[in-house]
Structure formats: C-alpha cells, structure tokens
Amino acid sequence: SLFGGSDYKLIYRHYATLYFVFCVDSSESELGILDLIQVTSRGGFCAELPVPCPQVFVETLDKCFENVCELDLIFHMDKVHHILQEVVIGGMVLETNMNEIVAQVEAQSKL
Amino acid sequence: MPAPIRLRELIRTIRTARTQAEEREMIQKECAAIRSSFREEDNTYRCRNVAKLLYMHMLGYPAHFGQLECLKLIASQKFTDKRIGYLGAMLLLDERQDVHLLMTNCIKNDLNHSTQYVQGLALCTLGCMGSSEMCRDLAGEVEKLLKTSNSYLRKKAALCAVHVIRKVPELMEMFLPATKNLLNEKNHGVLHTSVVLLTEMCERSPDMLAHFRKVSLVPQLVRILKNLIMSGYSPEHDVSGISDPFLQVRILRLLRILGRNDDDSSEAMNDILAQVATNTETSKNVGNAILYETVLTIMDIKSESGLRVLAINILGRFLLNNDKNIRYVALTSLLKTVQTDHNAVQRHRSTIVDCLKDLDVSIKRRAMELSFALVNGNNVRGMMKELLYFLDSCEPEFKADCASGIFLAAEKYAPSKRWHIDTIMRVLTTAGSYVRDDAVPNLIQLITNSVEMHAYTVQRLYKAILGDYSQQPLVQVASWCIGEYGDLLVSGQCEEEEPIQVTEDEVLDILESVLISNMSASVTRGYALTAIMKLSTRFTCTVNRIKKVVSIYGSSIDVELQQRAVEYNALFKKYDHMRPALLERMPVMEKVTTNGPTEIVQTNGETEPAVLETKPPPPGLQPDSQENDLLDLLGESYITPVIPTAPTSKPVSAGGELLDLLGDLNLTGSPVSAPAPQIAQPPFLLDGLSSRPLFNDNAAGIPSITAYNKNGLKIDFTFERSNTNPSVTVITIQASNSTELDMTDFVFQAAVPKTFQLQLLSPSSSVIPAFNSGTITQVIKVLNPQKQQLRMRIKLTYNHKGSAMQDLAEVNNFPPQSWQ
Numbered sequence: 001s002l003f004g005g006s007d008y009k010l011i012y013r014h015y016a017t018l019y020f021v022f023c024v025d026s027s028e029s030e031l032g033i034l035d036l037i038q039v040t041s042r043g044g045f046c047a048e049l050p051v052p053c054p055q056v057f058v059e060t061l062d063k064c065f066e067n068v069c070e071l072d073l074i075f076h077m078d079k080v081h082h083i084l085q086e087v088v089i090g091g092m093v094l095e096t097n098m099n100e101i102v103a104q105v106e107a108q109s110k111l
Numbered sequence: 112m113p114a115p116i117r118l119r120e121l122i123r124t125i126r127t128a129r130t131q132a133e134e135r136e137m138i139q140k141e142c143a144a145i146r147s148s149f150r151e152e153d154n155t156y157r158c159r160n161v162a163k164l165l166y167m168h169m170l171g172y173p174a175h176f177g178q179l180e181c182l183k184l185i186a187s188q189k190f191t192d193k194r195i196g197y198l199g200a201m202l203l204l205d206e207r208q209d210v211h212l213l214m215t216n217c218i219k220n221d222l223n224h225s226t227q228y229v230q231g232l233a234l235c236t237l238g239c240m241g242s243s244e245m246c247r248d249l250a251g252e253v254e255k256l257l258k259t260s261n262s263y264l265r266k267k268a269a270l271c272a273v274h275v276i277r278k279v280p281e282l283m284e285m286f287l288p289a290t291k292n293l294l295n296e297k298n299h300g301v302l303h304t305s306v307v308l309l310t311e312m313c314e315r316s317p318d319m320l321a322h323f324r325k326v327s328l329v330p331q332l333v334r335i336l337k338n339l340i341m342s343g344y345s346p347e348h349d350v351s352g353i354s355d356p357f358l359q360v361r362i363l364r365l366l367r368i369l370g371r372n373d374d375d376s377s378e379a380m381n382d383i384l385a386q387v388a389t390n391t392e393t394s395k396n397v398g399n400a401i402l403y404e405t406v407l408t409i410m411d412i413k414s415e416s417g418l419r420v421l422a423i424n425i426l427g428r429f430l431l432n433n434d435k436n437i438r439y440v441a442l443t444s445l446l447k448t449v450q451t452d453h454n455a456v457q458r459h460r461s462t463i464v465d466c467l468k469d470l471d472v473s474i475k476r477r478a479m480e481l482s483f484a485l486v487n488g489n490n491v492r493g494m495m496k497e498l499l500y501f502l503d504s505c506e507p508e509f510k511a512d513c514a515s516g517i518f519l520a521a522e523k524y525a526p527s528k529r530w531h532i533d534t535i536m537r538v539l540t541t542a543g544s545y546v547r548d549d550a551v552p553n554l555i556q557l558i559t560n561s562v563e564m565h566a567y568t569v570q571r572l573y574k575a576i577l578g579d580y581s582q583q584p585l586v587q588v589a590s591w592c593i594g595e596y597g598d599l600l601v602s603g604q605c606e607e608e609e610p611i612q613v614t615e616d617e618v619l620d621i622l623e624s625v626l627i628s629n630m631s632a633s634v635t636r637g638y639a640l641t642a643i644m645k646l647s648t649r650f651t652c653t654v655n656r657i658k659k660v661v662s663i664y665g666s667s668i669d670v671e672l673q674q675r676a677v678e679y680n681a682l683f684k685k686y687d688h689m690r691p692a693l694l695e696r697m698p699v700m701e702k703v704t705t706n707g708p709t710e711i712v713q714t715n716g717e718t719e720p721a722v723l724e725t726k727p728p729p730p731g732l733q734p735d736s737q738e739n740d741l742l743d744l745l746g747e748s749y750i751t752p753v754i755p756t757a758p759t760s761k762p763v764s765a766g767g768e769l770l771d772l773l774g775d776l777n778l779t780g781s782p783v784s785a786p787a788p789q790i791a792q793p794p795f796l797l798d799g800l801s802s803r804p805l806f807n808d809n810a811a812g813i814p815s816i817t818a819y820n821k822n823g824l825k826i827d828f829t830f831e832r833s834n835t836n837p838s839v840t841v842i843t844i845q846a847s848n849s850t851e852l853d854m855t856d857f858v859f860q861a862a863v864p865k866t867f868q869l870q871l872l873s874p875s876s877s878v879i880p881a882f883n884s885g886t887i888t889q890v891i892k893v894l895n896p897q898k899q900q901l902r903m904r905i906k907l908t909y910n911h912k913g914s915a916m917q918d919l920a921e922v923n924n925f926p927p928q929s930w931q
Contacts, residue, residue: 075122077169078162081198089270090238092307095300096357097347104263108228111190 057087063102082108115148116141118162125170138172149180157184158195165199178203178210185217193221193229197236206242215245222252230256231267238271246275250282257289262298269293269304273311283312283319294331299348299355302335306361313368320368329369329379336362336383340390356397363387363404370412377413384409388421399429399437403444410448420455423448427459435471442466442477449484460485464494467501479509483516491524495534503541510545514538518550528561529607532568540575543582551584555591556700567607569596574611577621581630587638590625593618594642595697598649615653619643623660636672640664644679648694658683813929818922819905823850824879826859826905828922830929840901840929842891848879850911857909859889864902868894879909893930901930 064083065072073080086101088094095101116124121141128134145160153160161180168174181203184196204211214236221233234256237249253275256268276283286308293305309328312319339354339362348355366384370377387405392398402425409422426448429441445463449456463485466478479501486494495517502513517538525531535554539546558568572589580586593600597618603610625631625639640661647657661683664676682690815829826846833839848854855878863869874889895901903922908915 074126075119077166078118078195078198082194085198085232085235089235089267090274092270092273092304093357094266094270094304096303096355097299099347100300104228108190108194111226111228 057084060087060098060101063098064105079109115144115156115160115163117159118166121163122166134170138167138170142167142172146176149176154187157187158189158192161195161199165195165202168202174203178208182210182213182217185214185221190226190229193232197232201236201239205240211240211242212244215248218245219249219252222249222256227261227264230264234264234267234271238267238274241271241274241278243278246278247282250275250279250285254285254289257286258292262296262301265296266298266300266304269301269308273304273308276308276311276315280315283316286312287319287322291326294328294335299358303355303358303361306332306358306365310361310365310368313365324369324373324376329366329376332362332366332369333380333383336366336387340387352392352395353397353401356401359387359401360404363401363408367408367411370408370414372413374413380408380412381414381418384414385418385421388418388425393428396434396437399432399434403429403437403440406444410444419452423452423455423459427462430459430462430466435469435474438466438469439471439474439477442474442481446477446481446484449481453485456481457485457487457490460490460494464497467497472506475505476509479505479513479516483520486520486524488524488526491520491526492530495521499534499537499541502538507545510542511547514542514546514550518553522553522557528564529567532558532561532564532571536571536575539582539585539588543585546584548584551587554588558588558592559595559697559700562699564607565592565596566599566605566610569593569600570605570608570611573600573613573618573621576625580621580625580628583632583635586625586631586635590622590635590638590642593622594638594645597642597646601650615646615650616656618646618650619653619656619660622646626660626664633669633671636669637675640672640675640679644675644682645694647683648691814926816922816924816926818844818903818924819907819918819920821918821920822911822916823848824854824907824909825849826907828925830926832929836894838894838896838898840893840895842893842929844889844891846879846887846889847883847885848881849883851881852912853881854879854909854911854916857887858907859887860906860908861891862904862906863893864899866895866897866899867901870894895930898931901925 060083061073061080064079065076083101083105086095086104125134125137128137141163145164148156148160157180161177161184164174164177164180168177177199181196181199184192185200187193187196200211200214204214218233218237221229222237224230224233234253237245237253241249253268253271256264257272259265259268272286272289276286290305290309290312293308294302296302296305309323313323336359339359342354345354348358353359366376366380370380384405388402388409391401391405393402406422406425409418414422423445426441426445429437432438432441442463445456445459460482463478463481466474467482469475469478479498482494482498498513498517498520502510502517505513517534521531521534525534535557539554558565561568569592572585572592576586576589580589597615599605600618601613601615603612605611622639622643626636626643631639643657643660647654650657658680661676661679664672665680667673667676682693686693813830813832815827817825818828819826824846825848826844829843829845831841831843833841844859846857846859857874857877857879859871859874861869861871870892872890872892874887876887879885879887893901902925904919905922906917906919908917910916
C-alpha cells in the first residue's frame with residue numbers, strides 16, 4: 001500500500017468496500033479532491049505512519065455515525081468534512097485522540 | 112419560489128440517475144435553481160444551497176459562482192452558516208482567486224470571537240488555504256492564540272503557524288517566544304502539533320536549529336518520549352497497545368533533525384533510541400512504524416557503532432516480516448546504508464538474497480541492487496550462483512541490468528579465469544538477447560587475454576551455438592572465437608574439459624548457417640563472414656569451400672557483407688601471399704581503460720609491425736588496433752573502427768577503388784613493417800574510398816581552435832563539415848613543437864562520448880621537429896548523429912629530451928559550428 005513517487009507518496013488502505021487514499025507530500029501539503037468512494041483528503045502527515053492514521057479516522061467515523069458505511073459518507077459528506085477538520089489541518093495531523101475528536105464534533109453540532 | 116430542496120434530497124435524486132446525461136441534467140436544473148436563489152439574496156436557505164453546491168463540486172461540476180456566497184455565509188452570525196461558509200471557502204477558494212482576500216477581515220474577527228469553535232473554524236481555514244497576504248495580516252492573531260491556555264485552540268494555532276511559516280518564512284521569528292512553553296503541555300494534541308511546529312522551524316532555518324539545540328530541546332524531547340514509553344496503558348492514546356505512536360514518531364523525527372551532524376545532541380539521545388529500539392513491540396504495524404522511524408534516526412545522527420548495528424539488525428528483521436510493505440521499506444533503507452555500514456549489512460546477506468525470490472517486483476529490484484552492492488571477493492562464488500539463478504527466472508525488464516551487474520561483478524572479483532569465462536558463458540546462454548551491446552567487445556577482449564583458456568573457450572562456445580544461434584551477442588562472440596581459434600577446436604586440444612571431435616566442415620557448417628539464418632542480425636553476419644575468412648589460414652582442407660562461400664557473398668544485397676566478401680576475394684586472388692600475415696592471430700589486447708561509463712580510449716592504428724601471436728607487442732607502442740575493425744564492422748558498438756593505414760608518404764597504388772587502402776600495402780618497405788590490414792570500413796566513409804579527401808571543403812569559416820598547448824607542444828584543430836553527410840565533422844590536427852629538441856614517437860589518441868563515433872586516420876609522421884619547423888598532421892573524423900555538443904579527451908605520448916612524456920587533456924572549446 002505504499003507507492004513512491006518523486007514528490008509525493010500515495011498511501012491507501014481499504015476497509016471492506018471503502019478505500020481511503022492519502023496523498024502524502026513532505027514539502028507541500030495542499031491537495032483536495034473528494035470523490036464518492038475514494039476519499040482522498042488533504043492528508044499530509046509523516047509518510048511513514050501508514051496505517052494507524054486512517055484507522056483512527058475510520059474509527060472516529062464509526063463512532064460518529066454508528067457503524068459507518070459508504071452511504072453515510074455520501075449522504076453526510078458535510079459532516080465527514082467537519083470531522084476531518086478536527087483531525088487534519090492544512091495537511092498536518094491535528095488530533096489523534098478519538099474521544100477528543102468525537103467530543104468536539106458533537107459539541108459543535110449542538111450550536 | 113418554493114423552498115430549495117435539502118442536501119440529502121439532492122443526493123438521493125442524483126443517485127437515481129442512470130446515465131451520465133441524466134445526472135448532468137439534474138445538476139443543471141439544480142444549479143439554475145441555486146443561482147436564482149442566490150440572486151434573491153435569500154438568507155435562510157443560503158446555507159443549504161451552498162452545501163448542495165459543494166456536493167456538486169465534489170462530483171466535478173463547476174461551482175465558482177458560489178464563491179461570493181461562501182463569503183456571505185462566513186460573515187453571518189449563525190454557527191451553521193459559518194461552518195458551511197468556511198468549508199466552502201476551503202474547497203472552492205484558493206489564493207489564485209482575488210475574492211479570497213475579502214475573507215481576511217472576517218477571519219480576523221472570528222479569530223477573536225467569544226466561542227472557541229468559531230475561532231477554531233477560522234484557524235482551520237487560515238491554516239488550510241491562507242495566502243501569503245492573509246498570513247501576513249493575521250500572523251499576529253495566530254501568535255496570540257498560540258499562547259492561550261485553551262488547548263483546543265492552541266493546537267490549531269500551532270498548525271496554523273506552520274502554514275504561515277511555509278507561506279511567509281520571514282515571520283518565523285515572530286513565533287519563537289511562544290514556542291518556549293509549548294512542550295510543557297500535558298495535552299497530547301498540543302504536544303503533537305507543537306512538535307510539528309518545531310520541526311518545521313528547524314528544517315527551514317539553521318539558525319533556529321542552532322537555537323533549539325542550545326536551549327536543550329533534546330533533553331525535553333527525550334523526557335517526553337520516555338514518559339510515553341514508560342507510562343502504563345492510557346486508553347485515550349492507545350493504538351494497538353502502544354501509547355500515542357503518532358507523537359512518538361513525530362518526536363523521533365524531530366530528534367533526527369536535531370541530532371544530524373551534532374555530536375552533543377546525538378549523544379543525548381543515544382540511550383532513548385536504544386531503549387525504543389529494543390522495547391517496542393513488533394507484532395503490529397504500529398510498532399514497526401515506530402521502529403522504522405527509530406532506525407532512520409539512528410542512521411542519520413552521529414550515533415555510536417553499536418547503535419548502528421542494532422538499527423541494521425532491525426532492518427534485517429524487517430526483511431523477514433510477512434508484510435511486504437515492511438520488506439520494501441527495509442530494503443530501501445538498507446540500500447542507502449550499504450555504503451557506510453557495509454559489514455553490518457553483509458550479515459544479512461542471505462536474507463537479502465532470499466528476497467530475490469519474492470513475488471513483488473519492486474522488492475525484487477531492490478534486492479537485486481542490494482545484492483550487487485554486497486558482492487565482494489569472499490562471497491562472489493555463492494552470490495553469483497544466486498544471481499545467475501535469478502537471471503534465469505526474473506522478468507525481462509531486469510535481465511539487462513542483471514546481466515550488466517553480473518559482468519561488472521565478475522570482472523572485479525573473479526576468482527579464476529575459468530570461472531569468469533564460465534560465468535560469462537552462462538549469462539550469454541541464459542539472457543543472451545538482453546545483454547548490452549558493449550558487452551560483446553569486452554568479452555572478446557577478456558577471452559583474448561586469457562591465453563591459456565582459448566581452447567576451452569572456443570570449445571564451449573562452439574557447443575553453445577550448435578544448438579541455438581538466435582541470441583545475437585552469443586553468436587557474435589562465438590563466431591569471433593571460432594574464427595580466431597578454429598584450429599584449436601579441430602585439433603582437439605582442450606585441457607580443461609573433454610575435447611570434442613570436430614571436423615573443419617562441421618565448423619564451417621555452423622558458421623554458414625549463421626550467415627544464412629534469418630535470425631542473424633547484419634552485424635552478426637559480418638562477424639561470421641570474417642570468421643570464415645580467418646579460418647582459411649587456420650584450416651587446411653577446406654580452403655576451397657571457404658573461397659566459394661566468400662565469393663557467393665560478393666553479390667550480397669547487404670552492402671557491408673558484399674564489400675567484405677569482395678575484399679576477401681581479392682585477398683584470395685591478388686594478394687594471396689599476404690593472406691597469412693593479414694589473418695593471423697590477434698595479439699593480447701591492452702585493457703580498455705574505462706574512465707567512466709561512456710568514454711573509451713581510441714587507439715591509433717599507427718605503424719605497427721605485424722605481431723605474431725606469441726610475441727608481445729613492443730613496449731611503448733600501442734597494440735594493433737586491427738581488432739577494432741574486425742570487431743565493429745558497422746560502427747555500432749562504442750569502439751569505432753580505425754583505419755590504420757601506412758603513413759601517406761608511402762606510394763599510393765593505382766586504382767582508386769575499394770582496394771585502394773589495401774593497395775597501400777603494396778609497399779616497397781620490408782614486409783615486416785607492413786601494418787595490419789583494414790578490411791572493414793564504416794558506412795559513413797564509403798564515399799571516400801580513394802585517398803582523395805572525403806569532404807568537400809565546407810569550411811565556411813569554422814574557426815579553428817587550439818586544443819592543447821603545454822610544454823612546447825601545441826595542437827590545433829581545424830574543422831570541416833562533410834557535404835554529403837551533415838553529421839560528419841572532419842578535424843585536422845596539427846601538432847607543432849616550439850622547443851629546441853625534436854619530439855619523437857609521437858602518438859595521438861582521442862576518445863569521445865558514447866553517442867559519437869570517432870575515426871583516426873594515420874598521421875603524417877611520428878616526429879615533430881623542433882623550433883616549429885614542421886608539423887604532424889592527422890585527420891580525425893567524428894560522426895555525431897545526435898548533434899550533441901562535441902567533447903573530446905585526448906592522450907598524447909611522445910619522447911622528448913630522452914624521456915617518455917605522457918599527458919591527458921580534455922578539449923571542450925569546440926566551436927558550435929563544428930557540431931551543430
């Protein structure tokens with residue numbers, strides 16, 4: 001699941017029918033393409049942290065959506081974005097503590 | 112106007128579309144509705160509309176008309192509005208749109224908002240897409256927030272600061288005071304982002320790096336790392352049993368930067384690195400990620416050797432892991448360290464060699480490169496066995512590289528000549544068609560030089576092509592050898608292995624089949640024909656057959672073959688008395704100096720007494736370049752042919768056709784001094800068969816240059832371009848001597864890069880008289896099909912004032928007209 005490129009690396013993991021592809025770049029971390037099934041997000045964290053990160057992300061999604069499936073991601077894409085904003089900023093990892101992330105997301109949705 | 116549909120509704124509708132066209136229609140309809148809603152300045156539903164627009168943007172449809180609406184949403188007081196507004200800004204806007212600057216004021220206000228979540232939104236947006244102008248304006252606010260006690264905001268501010276620094280590096284100092292207390296936090300989120308900020312600062316500025324080293328950042332980091340490892344189970348940060356691996360990896364990375372090239376820092380972190388390396392659990396990927404980062408850090412800093420060995424052992428363990436990602440990563444790292452820690456990597460040689468059998472292509476490639484790097488005098492036999500086996504079974508894209516690698520390694524470390532030749536034979540027979548072109552002359556030279564192995568070699572080669580003559584390099588080498596050593600073959604002289612009984616006819620049979628076969632390339636045919644010709648002096652009973660073959664090809668369609676055949680025919684008819692001398696054995700060749708991968712040394716075929724096989728070439732003179740002609744018949748390999756002719760002071764015979772050059776041999780001088788024959792002629796010089804100049808004077812003012820001027824020896828180059836062939840440049844060199852003593856035995860040699868071809872004609876003499884009273888002239892022809900810049904390396908040897916002089920020089924000042 002690791003590809004080496006000249007400027008960037010693609011790291012992907014798939015969980016059942018969901019593919020998470022992270023494009024990682026050590027120098028420039030602005031990328032953004034959202035696709036229906038392949039969620040390529042502005043992810044830029046250290047290239048040798050392959051798998052636990054998506055795992056954290058997926059598990060967070062799980063907690064927020066209660067057993068997330070791809071339909072959830074499609075229909076609630078704005079919510080997915082908001083969750084992602086609590087995990088990653090400008091291409092760097094912000095918070096990896098799942099409980100923390102979930103708490104913040106829920107607090108904001110009450111506003 | 113009815114209320115605009117909700118986002119979910121829209122998504123549902125779009126998903127029912129069965130074709131691309133249907134979907135486009137729906138989208139267009141909805142876009143139209145959204146646009147009219149925007150025009151009406153509807154505040155209530157703006158949020159909903161923008162959300163829908165974002166969805167459509169995600170699908171790939173244009174959504175730029177929503178940009179301003181996003182700004183309006185950001186300015187609104189409602190949190191949900193702001194949220195969607197900022198999201199829209201991040202997705203739809205970037206610094207290329209002028210509109211984005213309008214956001215600056217909103218963000219500024221929001222950074223000072225009472226609700227932390229609003230502040231968070233603003234920080235997030237700024238950190239994602241802030242342009243340099245925005246960053247300049249708002250850096251102060253960010254810096255303030257970096258010092259707040261609210262950890263939620265602090266961590267976001269840290270990442271935002273990283274973005275600001277990336278966009279506007281000059282602002283880095285502004286954030287320096289705030290960093291003092293960053294690592295005192297308990298909150299892991301803040302710790303993490305702070306480490307990122309510190310890493311960014313250290314990477315960007317050596318001054319910062321020095322500063323942080325001074326304020327003992329390293330001990331602080333070490334302490335934090337230690338706590339992470341030592342502390343018990345913490346459910347919040349646990350991932351597969353390891354406490355906050357993300358933070359650990361981040362810290363390790365920062366330590367790497369701090370410890371690079373710095374002894375004190377490196378020493379401070381030695382212990383913790385050893386601890387992490389030994390205590391981390393490797394059963395899950397998380398542990399391996401940490402270990403990998405640790406290994407990289409150890410290799411990069413000035414660690415003690417025990418630690419480095421530990422690191423390499425970890426990599427060795429990785430190689431045994433089931434997960435191919437880890438194996439890949441380990442091989443890549445080992446490749447980087449094999450130069451510096453060669454012995455340690457050697458210990459894992461067997462594991463690496465096992466990786467050659469892996470299924471994954473990337474792993475195989477790295478294993479192959481690493482294996483070649485590990486070959487040395489001690490393990491060459493074992494390694495070669497493995498590599499040859501690999502060559503047998505690997506994918507075609509590897510075969511060329513592998514074959515070249517094997518040749519190189521064999522050349523450097525061959526334990527015995529027989530082993531070397533056996534290895535080469537093995538490569539030729541298994542991957543013969545993938546062998547690079549330059550391997551053939553190298554091999555031929557190697558074979559020539561192993562005098563005692565000639566019989567063995569020719570026998571093995573003969574047996575090899577008996578079955579299959581489709582692999583061109585193999586056939587070329589074999590033909591050449593059979594031509595040279597055919598007499599050994601039929602006399603059954605082989606000592607190394609059981610001699611086979613071969614008759615002259617059988618040998619000729621195989622060479623003729625090579626000639627006839629459709630599979631043989633033109634070059635190969637040339638080799639075969641020349642080989643047959645050479646056998647006419649080695650064989651006794653089949654000369655007539657050879658004559659017949661040669662005359663048949665006198666009318667071959669292939670011009671090269673035809674020319675050869677005609678010349679050989681002439682040898683039989685008119686110059687039969689010379690035939691033995693011309694076709695006799697090659698002398699031992701001087702080793703071709705491989706300066707670099709592209710350049711080779713040309714030998715100047717000068718007045719060379721005909722050398723018998725057993726007599727070594729006279730010292731001080733270059734060996735006969737006769738082999739060049741016979742090896743490279745069409746000028747395709749990198750040794751370009753040289754036409755050694757007698758000095759032009761000898762009389763030119765009558766008949767200005769093909770045999771003119773041979774005619775030069777009709778000398779009045781003693782036969783012993785007859786120079787070696789030149790039979791092949793590269794095609795680009797076919798137009799100049801007589802001794803008339805080949806070129807029309809196209810010297811439309813190409814400036815001449817002084818290529819060399821040292822110790823009284825001056826060499827000038829004058830240029831002419833050929834009319835008939837625009838890729839040919841003809842250089843006439845003039846060597847003059849300004850000292851008071853003559854320079855004798857002057858030999859000029861030249862080498863050009865691989866993309867060129869070079870031909871040296873014979874010089875006018877070998878003595879440069881003193882006081883500039885005369886010159887030596889010599890003609891060089893350069894073929895430059897790719898019109899690349901001409902470069903040349905020259906080597907001069909001569910005798911002066913009783914001592915032998917030698918010099919190497921590079922000529923780089925060729926005028927552009929000479930090669931363009």
